[in-house]
Amino acid sequence: MKRIAIVGTGFLARTRVRCWKRVFGAQFECIVAARDGAKAAAFAREHALDGACTIDEVLADRSVALVDLCVANRAHRGLCERAAAAGKDVLCTKPLAAYCGEGPVDDRAAMLARAVDDADAMVEACRRASVRLFYGENWCFAPAIVRADALARASGGAIVEMRGWESHSGSHSPYARDWSHAGGGALLRLGAHPIGAMLWLRRGSARVTSVTAEVRSADGAPESWGSCVLRFDDGSVGVAHGSDHMLGGMQSHLTVLSPAFRFECALSPIDTLRAYAPRDGAFGGEYIMEKVDGQAGWSTPIPDEDWSSGQQGLVQSVAEALVRGSAPSCDGALGREVVRIVYSAYLSAAEGRRVAL
Secondary structure, eight states: OEEEEEEOOSHHHHHHHHHHHTOOSSOEEEEEEESSHHHHHHHHHHHTOSOEEEHHHHHHOTTEEEEEEOSOGGGHHHHHHHHHHTTOEEEEESSSOOOOSSSOTTOHHHHHHHHHHHHHHHHHHHHHTTOOEEEEOGGGGOHHHHHHHHHHHHHTOOOOEEEEEEEOSOOSOGGGGOHHHHSSOHHHHTTHHHHHHHHHHTTTTOOEEEEEEEEEOOTTOOOSEEEEEEEETTSOEEEEEEESOOOSSOEEEEEEEETTEEEEEEEESOOSSOEEESSTTTTTTOOOSTTOOOOSEEEOOOTTHHHHHTHHHHHHHHHHHHHHTOOOSSBHHHHHHHHHHHHHHHHHHHHTSOEEO
16 A cells, blocks of 8 residues: 655645545555644644654655645745655645745846746656656646546647636735745736646647736735736637635636637536525535635535545546556646746736747
């Protein structure tokens, strides 16, 4: 039985626990690791995991096949390099890397160079150690997008336009409001999702050649809104944006347009179930969907948010690759390209020009 270790104890770590427990076709032992061993132990008890330890201990544990990094962006490179050196496969959430170094955040060219260097270092560390680097972009495994991809390829039609966004009322993490931890704002945290999905849909057929962007920020904090236009080498375009201004629940959506088809991919909300309640609390403590704070009025309780968002499909894909010894469906190269595009977008917004890639 293979053993995997979730590194971190926050919101994403809780999501990963649910998903790893529902993997089918193989059995895994699942443990948790954190800098604070006591915090890891409490998390393991809460979620009935198979063990808990510190990060140093998990990296020294030869029985651990993969580390699932659910940590702040600034920790991605260091932990990835250490895990690779210890001979472990790595699953890293988006963004693969981010600019979290010392120095002014108004030097967007330096931020771009540093972020891409960090992503390159992660890819190279895993290549050198002959381990796999899985890029944790859940949109690439969302059922709506996976089905759209299959239909698009069957049709033979050329994609000419894509529009994608993720918007909600702000991050769960206090680190998201700090450049030194997050390395960016809404465009990096949220816009990275549709950007990654667009690149995945165009894999092997087109690449991004330039990016143009605008962002909204205040008081030196990371942006609360960002939008970018991607131009592909076949003339097609993609528009991606992320926003922290959306009340009433998270919206995650991708539109794909072609002369041969049109796809509207809804990840959240989805209306397979619509509910009405005359008062808040009518459904007790039941969860409705991410970023919905009350129950009164009409709502769209998502039957299985991990499934519709692609989180379950992502973990299932990683699990199958571990068992079969196969290559990742989404790898570090995809994550690296998302980093390059997002930080080129920051440069574009700062200098008011199109940035060639």
